[in-house]
Amino acid sequence: MKKSQEASPAAMEPRDVEALMTMAEIVLLAGGAVPTVRAEPHGAPAGSTLGVHARMAHDTVQHARYLLSQQQVLGPTRLSLPKRVLLRVSRLFTYRLVAASQSLADAIDHLVRVHDEALDEVERVGNSLRAQIASVEISAQDAIDSLAGRMLTGGTADDGELTTSRAAHESRLAMLEGRLAEVERERAADRAEILRLRNRSSVERGAQSGSTAPSEGTTPVLDDDTYTLFERRFRGSREEIRTRQLDSLRFVSSLAGTDRPLLDLGCGRGEWLDVLRSADIPAYGVDSNSAMIAEAVDVGLDARCEDAISHLRSVPENSLGGVSAFHFVEHIPVSVLTQVLQAANLALAPGGVLMLETPNPTNLVVGAASFYLDPTHLRPVHPDFLSFLAEACGFEDVEVHYIHPVIEPDVLHEGAAPIADKRMARVVESSEWALFGAQDYVVVARKAGGQE
Amino acid sequence: MRITIVKPDWGIRGGFEVVADRVEQDLRGAGHIVDRLEVPVGAIPRTPFGVPVADEVWTRAPEWFSHLAMLEAFRGLDVRGADLVISTQPPSYAVDHPRQLALFYHHARAFYDLEDVWIAAGRAPRAVHTASAALLRSTEAPDLARVAHFLAGSRRVRERLQDYQGADVPVSLYESAAPTVGVSAGDFAHVLTVSRHEFTKRTELTVQALSLGSTPGVLVGDGGRLPFVRDLSGRIAAGDVDPASLTDQELWLNLGMPPERTSTGSSPRVRILGRVGDDEVATLYRDALCVVAPAYDEDDGLTVLEAMAYGKPVIVCRDGGGLTALVEDGVNGFVVEPDGASIAAAVARFAADPALARTMGAAARERVAVRTPEHARRQLLEAIELAMAGGSR
Numbered sequence: 010m011k012k013s014q015e016a017s018p019a020a021m022e023p024r025d026v027e028a029l030m031t032m033a034e035i036v037l038l039a040g041g042a043v044p045t046v047r048a049e050p051h052g053a054p055a056g057s058t059l060g061v062h063a064r065m066a067h068d069t070v071q072h073a074r075y076l077l078s079q080q081q082v083l084g085p086t087r088l089s090l091p092k093r094v095l096l097r098v099s100r101l102f103t104y105r106l107v108a109a110s111q112s113l114a115d116a117i118d119h120l121v122r123v124h125d126e127a128l129d130e131v132e133r134v135g136n137s138l139r140a141q142i143a144s145v146e147i148s149a150q151d152a153i154d155s156l157a158g159r160m161l162t163g164g165t166a167d168d169g170e171l172t173t174s175r176a177a178h179e180s181r182l183a184m185l186e187g188r189l190a191e192v193e194r195e196r197a198a199d200r201a202e203i204l205r206l207r208n209r210s211s212v213e214r215g216a217q218s219g220s221t222a223p224s225e226g227t228t229p230v231l232d233d234d235t236y237t238l239f240e241r242r243f244r245g246s247r248e249e250i251r252t253r254q255l256d257s258l259r260f261v262s263s264l265a266g267t268d269r270p271l272l273d274l275g276c277g278r279g280e281w282l283d284v285l286r287s288a289d290i291p292a293y294g295v296d297s298n299s300a301m302i303a304e305a306v307d308v309g310l311d312a313r314c315e316d317a318i319s320h321l322r323s324v325p326e327n328s329l330g331g332v333s334a335f336h337f338v339e340h341i342p343v344s345v346l347t348q349v350l351q352a353a354n355l356a357l358a359p360g361g362v363l364m365l366e367t368p369n370p371t372n373l374v375v376g377a378a379s380f381y382l383d384p385t386h387l388r389p390v391h392p393d394f395l396s397f398l399a400e401a402c403g404f405e406d407v408e409v410h411y412i413h414p415v416i417e418p419d420v421l422h423e424g425a426a427p428i429a430d431k432r433m434a435r436v437v438e439s440s441e442w443a444l445f446g447a448q449d450y451v452v453v454a455r456k457a458g459g460q461e
Numbered sequence: 462m463r464i465t466i467v468k469p470d471w472g473i474r475g476g477f478e479v480v481a482d483r484v485e486q487d488l489r490g491a492g493h494i495v496d497r498l499e500v501p502v503g504a505i506p507r508t509p510f511g512v513p514v515a516d517e518v519w520t521r522a523p524e525w526f527s528h529l530a531m532l533e534a535f536r537g538l539d540v541r542g543a544d545l546v547i548s549t550q551p552p553s554y555a556v557d558h559p560r561q562l563a564l565f566y567h568h569a570r571a572f573y574d575l576e577d578v579w580i581a582a583g584r585a586p587r588a589v590h591t592a593s594a595a596l597l598r599s600t601e602a603p604d605l606a607r608v609a610h611f612l613a614g615s616r617r618v619r620e621r622l623q624d625y626q627g628a629d630v631p632v633s634l635y636e637s638a639a640p641t642v643g644v645s646a647g648d649f650a651h652v653l654t655v656s657r658h659e660f661t662k663r664t665e666l667t668v669q670a671l672s673l674g675s676t677p678g679v680l681v682g683d684g685g686r687l688p689f690v691r692d693l694s695g696r697i698a699a700g701d702v703d704p705a706s707l708t709d710q711e712l713w714l715n716l717g718m719p720p721e722r723t724s725t726g727s728s729p730r731v732r733i734l735g736r737v738g739d740d741e742v743a744t745l746y747r748d749a750l751c752v753v754a755p756a757y758d759e760d761d762g763l764t765v766l767e768a769m770a771y772g773k774p775v776i777v778c779r780d781g782g783g784l785t786a787l788v789e790d791g792v793n794g795f796v797v798e799p800d801g802a803s804i805a806a807a808v809a810r811f812a813a814d815p816a817l818a819r820t821m822g823a824a825a826r827e828r829v830a831v832r833t834p835e836h837a838r839r840q841l842l843e844a845i846e847l848a849m850a851g852g853s854r
Binding site for chain 1: 518593
């Protein structure tokens, strides 16, 4: 059987471009329809707070959509084809902008007013909005990519009109890409706003219920003076701690000479504040142990005797350059830790640094024994969990640094012969990590935004 | 339990409608309450997702726009009263229900497995078609992902689901029952093709094969390409074209536009009957030497199943998709290259040795004996269990 050449693909006609534009428009709306249907909770009992708010959000979206449909006031038949195409193209994006700023903002506004029971709903709607954003972005990008490809290579342009129309399409594409970038910037802002609202409502909820660390964790165990003695005996003298913390300066060096201060939670005797002062990093600390705060104030540091979490909640949004906490997170329950991270995210300026140091439970001696030496420790915090939680609360560029090895690796390996047997080498290596490795770790992260 | 079957109503009755009726009957037999919810395709307004589509735009890609309009209609169906929903043809799977079993025979094929063939046949410009196919697939991917369980009409359909929805798509087989036919072997006289004349059904290959051989043959079935197929046969008979030199583009890989001036030639060896009654079809089957099923990448093997139930050997093409599932080359038929000459050669073997056709025909009937209504019913009920269990997906 002979096969002739495949029928030569017809050149893209202006009508085809219009068809594709219409398709892209339908697809954007089709993608948007799914979360709207989802926002209507089938199972929610009529009249419940949740049901009412979800219904309001749903109606708002519907209303916005209706308004958008009215936007089409110009009868398309009265315009020339290129104008119609252009109108469609611009509508593609105005739909998105208007829908994003109007219906979504309104819907979220309704939803964040809901009490405890609706918080889950906010998150669910947020997730579906994010999914919507992602799918809209993908479809729009697909449409643009494919159109770009077609317009640049597809047309045979054997007459002047086609060439002109191709050039016009190319310039429109450039314009479209510009607009897409604009929309994406807007989208990032929307995303940040959703996160901010969620953190805000969670932090406020925490403030209402009055959950704070000391009342749930530390106070009953040791009184202030006894704990100061304990710290001195087992964590080291003021000078020892200061030396250890010098190393941590590298994580916050970007804050030197800036205006926004770093807040150190659970600052204790203020060793870290002292280190920061010497590095010209504006900082202050809070701690509920009055004996320790007195020592810090004595050496001229800005240390305040306040409950760390209550203080963090009272800090204005976007006002801090950094938030640090040394050996703090292992003293508080996870629910409070989450609120601390959310409150820190709100309080930090975009690009602000979060830095949390805590005992490293992947060192077996720490995880099995020394962690429990301090009777005020609640439970070890795994580095993966702490990183995860930071990300979940809106931090970016989350890094884990393992520090303070029991024996420095170069000392440990001094004069040691290399081990030829691979399995034995692995055994030795993991034993070294588990027994002589890092006793602490630091999670360093940034609040989204900043310079870029 | 209460089961709702959702289905686009195309206003025609084909093989799938027979399968759907059988499913409904089996469900009632198992004690379920069954409703049908049909969406009339013709009545859908031309405003998918609120976008008014002008006629001159719609006609650039009518399948695309009507698919999206249907997608919207199915997404909006209220099926909250059902314990389980069974979806059928595309895009009824867009129905929103946590426990959906999709009785799945094909995607919107022009935008999935037939995308390339569609372009090759000149049915849409490549530039438009590849973009629109990608848009359509991405739009309905979430709908397909919500289906709790797929019941695939054949192994070939299962493969396509795995290709497009991922290897871990929850799918099991539905092998519909072979039709019950009276056993009275006839004459083994002619070659028979029972098929609608539509794009990818490739009935043109039967015409070509008959023209190249010496055995008479009959084509049964209606369809949009019937005038084209008739004209092709006439042009060959009149000597206007050489059947040996016809290309795929000249045969089936084209738009199948009926010619402006119909050819006057006719061949006594090739009878193209169009639509005929069930009794006549049964008679034609009984007297057939063999059955040729020339289609390209079919969804299921329903045609082959029917032919084999009549005790006839079947000739299918290597690229016949679901058609090839039942045919064991040289045992109950032949699997040949997709061209008229190869089909003609296989036909010639049966013509030269009718005993071979009888032996293979008996083997064919034996092959489909396992395809009982009970077998299909069990597969259906098991899939319902899976859909009910997988509802949380």
